[in-house]
Amino acid sequence: MSPAARDNLRTLASALKASGSAGKHDHPAAAFLLVTVSMVLLVGIVAVGRSAALSGMDPAQVLFFRNFFCVVWMLPLFAWRGLSLVKTSQFRLYVTRVMLSFISMTAFFQALALLPIGEVAAINFLSPLFGTLFAVLLLGEHVGTRRWTALAVGFLGAMIILRPAGSAFGFGHIAALVSTLAIGVIGPLVKQLTSTDDADRIVFITNLLLTPLSLIPALFVWTSPPLELWHLLVLMGLFAVLGHMMLVRGHAVSDVSLVMTFKFSRLPFAVLLGYLAFGELIDGWTWVGAIIIFAAALYVTHREAKMARKNKAIVPDEDVDPQSLTPLRLKD
Numbered sequence: 001m002s003p004a005a006r007d008n009l010r011t012l013a014s015a016l017k018a019s020g021s022a023g024k025h026d027h028p029a030a031a032f033l034l035v036t037v038s039m040v041l042l043v044g045i046v047a048v049g050r051s052a053a054l055s056g057m058d059p060a061q062v063l064f065f066r067n068f069f070c071v072v073w074m075l076p077l078f079a080w081r082g083l084s085l086v087k088t089s090q091f092r093l094y095v096t097r098v099m100l101s102f103i104s105m106t107a108f109f110q111a112l113a114l115l116p117i118g119e120v121a122a123i124n125f126l127s128p129l130f131g132t133l134f135a136v137l138l139l140g141e142h143v144g145t146r147r148w149t150a151l152a153v154g155f156l157g158a159m160i161i162l163r164p165a166g167s168a169f170g171f172g173h174i175a176a177l178v179s180t181l182a183i184g185v186i187g188p189l190v191k192q193l194t195s196t197d198d199a200d201r202i203v204f205i206t207n208l209l210l211t212p213l214s215l216i217p218a219l220f221v222w223t224s225p226p227l228e229l230w231h232l233l234v235l236m237g238l239f240a241v242l243g244h245m246m247l248v249r250g251h252a253v254s255d256v257s258l259v260m261t262f263k264f265s266r267l268p269f270a271v272l273l274g275y276l277a278f279g280e281l282i283d284g285w286t287w288v289g290a291i292i293i294f295a296a297a298l299y300v301t302h303r304e305a306k307m308a309r310k311n312k313a314i315v316p317d318e319d320v321d322p323q324s325l326t327p328l329r330l331k332d
Contacts, residue, residue, distance in 0.1 A: 034250035041243030053113035064218035073115020104182035117274035130184030157292030165328030
């Protein structure tokens, strides 16, 4: 191995180690590795959720087990770090994030019970566009002609996938859209949380709060899971812990525009798994719509990153808001 290659590997290893800590980092190669691994793991959650739904388990109960086993898998980390794992100065922001995550995941598992895996993954790419739309409607942010055009193009891609005038459009598509709406706000919140909290703390606190919240609706539909599902539910918790740890670390070492680019890898992984595990296929129009949505979303996030760098250059003496690379700028 050449000296240059060894230096690159050492730099990558250092960036991967730094990704778990709070603060600002910038290493695109580390972000690519972390986010791609995250997408593979999160597709595993999708597969288990789909299997549980096809076996007759209510999505509300699937959501509870997903959160519960997340906490179980993280208990050794809690035993090692103690109460420092739950100490944060951003509790209000966590509450907001947890409520949005609850809405998003509830709708997501409902969609998985009704739609092919690849189709749900394709609709999820609308989330950055919804983030920009929320910034306009709720925060009164100014959006120029180019960003409005990108929004219009992205929603055109969504219409290609959904084809709402067709007979196939139904509750599953509505649930996927609701989930995506919430994700559009969650991404910026995670970026803001990484400014002061490390990745492990963010994942643990989020799931610790989500577990009792998701238990409430699950109790109304509770049935004993089949024996053959238990190992999958336990495994789903592991996928969720590792997947979100990797994703939060990816946010910590790169800006949102790059993370958005790398997250597109989730679609081919989801389509492949859907085909191998369930014999599901998505049609060519879904691929076309997904690519259009991705291009529009990437443009929006790229514009946000460019504007953030421009603002930083104009006001060099002020710390840049960790939300400045995202469509939404939410304050605790």
